[in-house]
Amino acid sequence: MKKNILIVLTVAIALFADHDASAQTTGEIGITKEGLFAQKPIPISVQGVSGEAAKVLNFDLTVQGFILTTPDAAQYIVTGSIGGNITGSLTDKFAHKMLLSRSYNGASLRRQAHAFADDIVGAIRNTKPIGGTKIAFKSQPSFGSGEIYVADFDGYGAQPVTSDGSIVAKPAWVPGHMALYYTSYARSNPDIFYHSLSSGQRRVIAGYSGLNTGAAVSPDGSKVAMILSKSGSPNVWVCNADGSNLKRVTTGIEDSSPCWSPDGEWICFATKMNSRRVLAKVPAGGGEVQRVPTPGTANPTEPDWSPDGKWIAYTCQMGEFSICAVAADGSAAPVVLVSGQNPSWSPNSRTLIYNHGPAGRQTMAALDVFTRQSRDCQHAPGSNAQPAWGH
Amino acid sequence: MKLNRIVLSIALPLAVIIATSGCKTHSTPPKTPLPQHPAATGPTTEPPLPDTKPLMPEAPPVSTPVIPPYTSGPITTASGWQLVDYNQDPAKLAAYTVHFKFDSAVVEDKEQASLASVSDALKSDANAKLLVEGHCDERGTEEYNRSLGERRALALREALAKVGVDPERIRTVSYGKDKPVDPGHDESAWSKNRRGEFIWCTPKSPTP
Numbered sequence: 054m055k056k057n058i059l060i061v062l063t064v065a066i067a068l069f070a071d072h073d074a075s076a077q078t079t080g081e082i083g084i085t086k087e088g089l090f091a092q093k094p095i096p097i098s099v100q101g102v103s104g105e106a107a108k109v110l111n112f113d114l115t116v117q118g119f120i121l122t123t124p125d126a127a128q129y130i131v132t133g134s135i136g137g138n139i140t141g142s143l144t145d146k147f148a149h150k151m152l153l154s155r156s157y158n159g160a161s162l163r164r165q166a167h168a169f170a171d172d173i174v175g176a177i178r179n180t181k182p183i184g185g186t187k188i189a190f191k192s193q194p195s196f197g198s199g200e201i202y203v204a205d206f207d208g209y210g211a212q213p214v215t216s217d218g219s220i221v222a223k224p225a226w227v228p229g230h231m232a233l234y235y236t237s238y239a240r241s242n243p244d245i246f247y248h249s250l251s252s253g254q255r256r257v258i259a260g261y262s263g264l265n266t267g268a269a270v271s272p273d274g275s276k277v278a279m280i281l282s283k284s285g286s287p288n289v290w291v292c293n294a295d296g297s298n299l300k301r302v303t304t305g306i307e308d309s310s311p312c313w314s315p316d317g318e319w320i321c322f323a324t325k326m327n328s329r330r331v332l333a334k335v336p337a338g339g340g341e342v343q344r345v346p347t348p349g350t351a352n353p354t355e356p357d358w359s360p361d362g363k364w365i366a367y368t369c370q371m372g373e374f375s376i377c378a379v380a381a382d383g384s385a386a387p388v389v390l391v392s393g394q395n396p397s398w399s400p401n402s403r404t405l406i407y408n409h410g411p412a413g414r415q416t417m418a419a420l421d422v423f424t425r426q427s428r429d430c431q432h433a434p435g436s437n438a439q440p441a442w443g444h
Numbered sequence: 445m446k447l448n449r450i451v452l453s454i455a456l457p458l459a460v461i462i463a464t465s466g467c468k469t470h471s472t473p474p475k476t477p478l479p480q481h482p483a484a485t486g487p488t489t490e491p492p493l494p495d496t497k498p499l500m501p502e503a504p505p506v507s508t509p510v511i512p513p514y515t516s517g518p519i520t521t522a523s524g525w526q527l528v529d530y531n532q533d534p535a536k537l538a539a540y541t542v543h544f545k546f547d548s549a550v551v552e553d554k555e556q557a558s559l560a561s562v563s564d565a566l567k568s569d570a571n572a573k574l575l576v577e578g579h580c581d582e583r584g585t586e587e588y589n590r591s592l593g594e595r596r597a598l599a600l601r602e603a604l605a606k607v608g609v610d611p612e613r614i615r616t617v618s619y620g621k622d623k624p625v626d627p628g629h630d631e632s633a634w635s636k637n638r639r640g641e642f643i644w645c646t647p648k649s650p651t652p
Binding site (some may be wrong): 140141142154155156157158159160164165168172196197220222223238240241242243262263264266267280282285286287306307308309310323330352354355368370374394395412413438439 | 494495496497498499524527528532549582583584585586587588590591592594595597598615616617618619620621622623624627629
């Protein structure tokens, strides 16, 4: 039904456009972005679940585009019980159909609730589960020295993985592995470390003269993109996972924050062209740099490419830092979503983790980009920033 | 054009009809009962026996509670002299700290006297090295500022090379906005924080 409305409206707009060419651009983009990023959350009711499990369900469903409501107002009804373990079901009230009936055992109650939430979302919408995912982030007293932490995606169970007492920055996950790359000033210079969380082993993979930061791992885990200044300006370089086979791929005046396209073909990054901050992309093996247009949003930095390839989230700065999203192929104009910085996509390509708040007192939050519903994560001591969502 | 108007006159009311009927469908369930799917059950009927999903006990994310110190990367990856082999004296050249305009890495002409003093100090001690720190104000995102701070430090190294200092004696480090001298949130604080600092480095052991 919704599709029909969209089609008819699109036809109507296309017809209007014939009368006034300028209305076409504004009208079409207006409908596209408002329709896409102002979706109504799906009403869902959760009955019989209380306490911690209820909080987990509420958080997980809210940051994936659902809104908890009464059974009368809901389209979907979740019924559950907790007797040591969680048992629950999901019913589509409109279709009079039970979509899920399952009991969970093992692990913690929180883990069971996350798994239940994943099954609920998966039964309604075919997206990748996020309930068992981890985030890495940095936490510091306010400024200066801090540590890299790892936690559940909602911030629970946070534990430090470094204990150097030095400045740290920009953790990045190795896809599918309990391993990180991050920047640490432990050797008095910003160097890039590889750190296996399962063995505790770590080593410097980039410790060149000057800046070594912004590591981003390719989707297949074989390559690392990063910012090095060894050739005289901060640029994007690519090396193998172990630091070998280093190659410079950009030569601009000042680059930062590389990220990979999900097919591993492109690296998107922030740069400066004609004294203006812009986003750009370059083939991962080197080649011609192309602008990624972000009209209407000033000073774009910190891009992150969604796993489905459709969106690039980034931080813009117009008075305050804001999280934005733009269609990676330029087919939809950028949308300013919420105030915050450092967006990082979850595997479901609709939830972002980011940080927000006053300088030196940052809090992380998860955001459903299509409904703009956001919930703060459990806070670790200090200012929590630069979250990276593990895939 | 005429055809457009005609189609428009049909399309718009149609849109309204579909939109309103769409709303109705959402607010009240259809009166005609839907054909019952064999497996379908209403929310009030007895649910079928649930299937079970056993979850593996979760392994802690970090299996080694004490992180061993890092194994150094290959020393060949860092060119030239190493900071760890030198003592740092931030006081000696503190008077020559230079400042930058907003979002700029251009070394201003007014800083030439400071650069000359730093150059003289380096000429007077052949064993000494120099670490140039680049810093930013809090405007701008973290990694953006880490690159901007590096560019400031590199610009100062270039300016020192122009007045005769061997650039091989100079290392650069960017702290981005991680080390403000003034924690304030106004131009007075920001102008102090946009800076380059010169750190005097002397060998820890006598010259090798």
